Amino acid sequence: MVLNSLRNRAYKRAICMRLSGNDPHVKVPSGGKTQRHFNMAMFALMGRVSKLDGVVTQEEIDFAIAIMQQLSFDNAQRQQAIQYFDQGKQLNTDVMKCVRDLVRIIRPKTELADLFLKLQCQLAYSKGEMRLKEKVLLREVAHELGYDKGEFTRVCKKAQNCLDYFFAEPRGYLKHAYSVLQLKPGVEVGEVKRAYLRLMSRYHPDKLSVDNLSAEMLQQAQEKSQAVRDAYETLCGYRKAL
Numbered sequence: 547m548v549l550n551s552l553r554n555r556a557y558k559r560a561i562c563m564r565l566s567g568n569d570p571h572v573k574v575p576s577g578g579k580t581q582r583h584f585n586m587a588m589f590a591l592m593g594r595v596s597k598l599d600g601v602v603t604q605e606e607i608d609f610a611i612a613i614m615q616q617l618s619f620d621n622a623q624r625q626q627a628i629q630y631f632d633q634g635k636q637l638n639t640d641v642m643k644c645v646r647d648l649v650r651i652i653r654p655k656t657e658l659a660d661l662f663l664k665l666q667c668q669l670a671y672s673k674g675e676m677r678l679k680e681k682v683l684l685r686e687v688a689h690e691l692g693y694d695k696g697e698f699t700r701v702c703k704k705a706q707n708c709l710d711y712f713f714a715e716p717r718g719y720l721k722h723a724y725s726v727l728q729l730k731p732g733v734e735v736g737e738v739k740r741a742y743l744r745l746m747s748r749y750h751p752d753k754l755s756v757d758n759l760s761a762e763m764l765q766q767a768q769e770k771s772q773a774v775r776d777a778y779e780t781l782c783g784y785r786k787a788l
Contacts, residue, residue, distance in 0.1 A: 554580040554651075558658050564616050565661045570735070574618055580651050587641075587648040588613070588662065589627045591687065593634025594641045595669055598679045602635070605672040608720055608731055613665065615734060645690050654692025660701070663691055667705035676702065726777035742778040746771060 557577030563569040589610065596606040610631060614624050633639045652658045666684055670676040688698035724731050727741040749770040
């Protein structure tokens with residue numbers, strides 16, 4: 547019993563560090579029952595929030611994938627999370643029971659409860675706005691997590707502010723950023739940095755022999771290196787805000 551308690555405490559601390567961005571590379575130990583309930587509630591609720599308006603968008607899928615990356619899921623865990631997400635889309639799935647089961651383990655108004663609610667609100671805003679059905683559902687979730695209406699409103703505002711910068715750009719900004727870095731959506735964080743360093747070494751004017759470049763070629767290299775830098779900063783900023 548004591549061993550399980552220590553293991554669950556270490557798991558909760560690690561995923562808080564990852565999801566908050568304080569230490570995105572900390573090793574996540576096995577969390578046993580806590581891990582199962584957290585993953586089930588997280589992705590089943592995401593599936594429900596995404597499907598409430600009838601259409602699951604690419605932005606919502608990208609968001610869910612980003613959370614899987616932040617939690618350092620292996621292939622089996624990803625497949626399980628996708629299954630939870632798909633189950634959440636079905637109206638006969640009691641997602642609120644999943645939330646209540648989770649709250650009994652993580653306790654109301656803890657750091658992990660706060661992160662859980664914040665991420666669900668960010669998902670709702672990933673399409674640009676939170677719709678009424680989504681707000682009603684997440685208000686109920688907030689209540690189960692121990693937050694009153696005013697606290698829920700503050701979490702919503704914070705979540706919206708985190709994503710406002712990114713949605714000020716064209717809706718396909720993520721797809722474009724991955725394309726510039728010659729990557730497919732859903733790659734690991736390390737792959738993004740490696741692609742950035744590889745392309746910067748190819749295009750950055752400081753890495754080129756300026757004597758052999760025309761003014762036009764130098765300008766093109768500067769534009770390409772700037773595009774690579776912008777794409778990298780966009781993806782890093784997006785993941786950090788999640």
